[in-house]
Amino acid sequence: MTSTSTVDLHHSLGHYLEKGHLTHEIAILRRHRFGKRSESKSRSSQQSLLDDLVDEDLAAIESELETLAEAGRRTEPALSKPRRRPLPPQLPRTEIRHEPESTTCQCGCQLSRIGEDVSEKLDYEPGRFSVERHIRGNWACKQCETVVQTPVAPAVIDKGIPTTNLLAQVLISKYADHLPLYRQEQIYARAGVELPRSTLADWVGRCGVELTPLVEELRQQLLAQPVLHTDETPVPMLSPGKKRTHRAYIWAYAPTRYADLQGVVYNFQPTRAGEAARTFLADWRGKLVCDDYGGYKAGFAGGITEVGCWAHARRKFHELLERNESPIAERALACIGTLYEFERRGSELPAAERQRLRDTEARPVVEKLRDWLTGQRSQLTNGTRTAKAID
Known part of the structure; x- marks a missing residue:
């Protein structure tokens, strides 16, 4: 062979x-x-x-x-397909005509219009349906018996009735x-x-x-960014054939709000295994802003730089304050709130000025907060909620 x-x-x-x-x-x-489940009379x-x-x-x-x-088409007998219902006649219609750029045949004769093909697509604008009537004229040359017609434009759903507007509306x-x-x-x-x-x-x-x-x-464009944010969120997933759902996860990846590229990629995974993040990030070696979930640790060992997330750190103290379990939480939240205020002030500044603001005003607050929390942590028993929040 x-x-x-x-x-x-x-x-x-x-x-x-x-x-x-x-x-x-x-x-x-x-x-x-x-x-059998679809045969039940009462469906939730x-x-x-x-x-x-x-x-x-x-x-x-x-x-x-x-x-x-x-890709590997073989000749098969055509199967009869159910006929599609005509679109409601009361809907307004917009005619879009498609005619050849030239009505002169290649032999030099003038083409004659001998008919037309009409197809209808269902369109949608917010609050209003309408119908696009695509009329493609048939032009023929009597001399050389040539028929010319504008080809059907590509569509998201081949031979389907929805326009891109309607598909966008549904999505x-x-x-x-x-x-x-x-x-x-x-x-x-x-x-x-x-x-x-x-x-x-x-x-x-x-x-x-x-x-x-x-x-x-x-x-691919996200992976060209030097800094990315990520987090994973649980969602229920139905396994076909089973009568219950189990927990799956959607991993979100996004650049910083100051990056030229703004977008989020949601990566669905059936589990929370750290392999999902490692596969998505592949050979990327930038700075990753995330929580302290252990699934990211292997990536950090492989060259990704770990950047702690203030929102996740703040959340632990906020939960303590809601439960009235720690006098430390209120002061920690006040310091973190000051840092957030610096970020609000710097949000519209050029990058260099924003960096100067962080260095001169935010850095002293962070260092003072760290020294104070370290002192408080030394007086706490391991395993308490306050200790975990500080850690």
Whole structure:
């Protein structure tokens, strides 16, 4: 066997294994989505939310399978697809005409318009639906029997009805405004448009796949920054086939507020293992602002510089003060508040002046606070909440 044949074999095998893995994932998700649990008469809002997530995952995986199928397409008998409902006729329509740049044939004859193809996309502006009518004229040359038509413009969802405006509305409503898809379905129905949750979930899943390169590009730009902030937040994750959720984590990474690049990358992980941060940061060796979670320690041993987070340190003293458990907490919070005030004063200053403010005014406060806390800590028993806050 030649080396080329070996490479082709490995490629085909990898393609087959990936397709098999995705197909298995779909089977598990569908078993959860359409199993006995969906037959229950009384369904909670929480279950509706979980069903939305499953539908989104199904759409994302199906989108990846379509990409794999496109790469290694084989001739298969066409399957009949359900007919799509026409868009409501009462919605306002905007006609967008697409005609060739030239109506002169390559042979020199004048083209004649012989018809047109019309496709409709559902558009949305805040509070109002409308329909875009894309009319692509068919132009023919009688002399050489040539037909010319402007090609269909690329779309996020090929042959789908939503415009980018509508897709953006669904995503922003779900992720920024925290409107679950079943509520969006109700809102759109009041506007006279029926958009089932399953359809909305399909759109969300496919948009997630299409946005993946953008997320990776943002990650690469973040890793070019000298200083990053990070924190991890627990979220419930539904395991298909199981009747309960377990704790997963979303790790957030962002540059400082003074950086030229402003953005956040959210990295979902099924556990809180420190390997998640090490994999995301890879060969990055900058300064990492974080809490004292042990999962970051291996990165610090590998060359990342640890920078403690004042917000996390302050929180421990704030919790003590709320419980009235420590007279030390009030004074510590007052000192930290002074440091915060310096930062507010310096927020609009150029970097050099902000550094001078920190050196001349903030540094003495930090040093005094450290000396005082060290003295207080020497009088405390290990394991107390006050001792832990100081540590």
